[in-house]
Amino acid sequence: MAAVCVRSLGQVGRHALLRQGCKTGNVSIPAARISLQGGVRAYGTGGTGFRSKLFSAAPLRGGGRTLGCAFLLGGGIGLYQTIKFTFTRHFAEQDTDTPVTGPKLTLYQYKTCPFCSKVRAFLDYHGLPYEIVEVNPVMRQEIKWSKYRKVPILMVDETVQLNDSSVIISTLKTVLVSKGKTVSEILLCYPEMKSTNDSGKEILEYNNKYWLMLGESEEQQLYPEKDLRKEEMTWRKWADDWLVHLISPNVYRTPAESLASFDYIVREGKFGTFEGFFAKYVGAFAMFIISKRLKARHNLQDDVRQDLYKAVNDWVSAIGKKRKFMGGEQPNLADLAVFGVLRVMEGLESFDDMMENTKVKNWYRRMEKAIQQHEGQN
Known part of the structure; x- marks a missing residue:
């Protein structure tokens, strides 16, 4: 030289x-x-x-x-x-x-959790490097340091804690699109809000969690057409409030499916020997019973597969025949959310039935490719 x-x-x-x-x-x-x-x-x-x-x-x-x-x-x-x-x-x-090195991201998760899967889909699509800490769902020692006892939790540079999958995704997307805003600054726009649900249980929610904090020029760049932002927010919320509630009744629909689901959970999760055995057999039976209660709570049909099929076909119809994704040529946050939720059924009977009996297959395969190739990296 x-x-x-x-x-x-x-x-x-x-x-x-x-x-x-x-x-x-x-x-x-x-x-x-x-x-x-x-x-x-x-x-x-x-x-x-x-x-x-x-x-x-x-x-x-x-x-x-x-x-x-x-x-x-x-x-x-x-x-x-x-x-x-x-x-x-x-x-x-x-x-x-030389590319600027980004912040260190650490995701605390259960691998089979649909909300955690949503976050992974977002991070992988955008090519953001991150470390995974698999949490033991029984003892949860890995997150004993946190007052927030659910997953996913995303730590940024080991100092800033992001809770709730939709807050995590909205915050990071805002950082990627906006100029000069930090994670800490953006996080202030998603304040915690405590409320009581129908059962009288106190729950923690977050204001604005489906809203990206963008300037006018940034919004125009990301959503060039008038209704795209509203559409994305509507279907992100739909994924959290409806689609995710169809997973458990379907993967635990019968005793055999429940056992197969827990066999997958134990293999992919972090369990001790005794915990794994207990979870596989006792948990499978318990979730089979609970799935019947969930079916009643959410007013599902006797054959819960039909609700899953209808939901998935509604999603495909919303995308339409002229778009590859709801985001157009590239997935948007709604695409990533729906894919993340459905992905947790892979390898199970419910997933195979869904792929065979709905119109989702082509969209799903396009999403797989886009995420594997980190097409949102640029």
């Missing part, structure tokens, strides 16, 4: 060699070692060597020697400064092209 710089400055010569190297970060910067002894070749227009006509004249005495030394010293210093400037400019340009 340095040899190219020297040649571009006028063929410094054989003795301007690069051998020693020093490291800055992951970049190896060679240091020039330049010899000014003997018959060094010319690097200007002085003919065949550094000893041009000035040095080919009769030997100089006294002050002449001083003048010669001064010339050598001045030339050496000038050469050094020129090469130094070239290196400095080169690596300054190189630093400009």
Whole structure:
């Protein structure tokens, strides 16, 4: 590399060699070692060597020697400064092209949780690197440090905690689209709100969690058509308030399906030996019973598959035949949410039935490809 710089400055010569190297970060910067002894070749227009006509004249005495030394010293210093400037400019340009390292993201999750799957779908689609901490669903020791005892939890640089899957996604998307806003600043726009549900249980909700905090120009860039933002918010909410409630009644529909589901949960989750055995058999029976209560609570049909089929076909109809995704050519946040919820059924009978008996397959496969290839990275 340095040899190219020297040649571009006028063929410094054989003795301007690069051998020693020093490291800055992951970049190896060679240091020039330049010899000014003997018959060094010319690097200007002085003919065949550094000893041009000035040095080919009769030997100089006294002050002449001083003048010669001064010339050598001045030339050496000038050469050094020129090469130094070239290196400095080169690596300054190189630093400009180096991508900025993003914040450290750590996701605390259950792998089979649909809300956690939503967050993973978002992170993977946008190519955001993150670490996973699988939480033991029985003891939950991995999140004992948190007052918020649910998953997913996303930690940003080990200092900022994001709770609730939709808040996590809205916050990160706002950061990606907006200019100069930090996670902490945006998080203030999603305040916690305590309320009581129909059963009298206190629940924690978040205001504005389906809303992105964008400026006018940013909003126009992300939602070029008038109703796209409203449509995205509507279907994100639908995924949380309706679609997710169809998962348990379907994957625990029969004793056999319930056992198969818990076999998958135990294999993919973080359980001890005894906990795994207990969860697989006792949990499978318990969830089979609970799924019947969930069916009644959400007014589902006796054959809960029909509710799943209808919901999925409603989603496909909302996308329409002219769009690849609800977001158009690329998935939007509603696409990622619905995909994340449905993905937790993969490998189970309910998933196979859904793919065979609905129109969702083509959209689902396109989503798989987009997420695997991190198509939202740019």
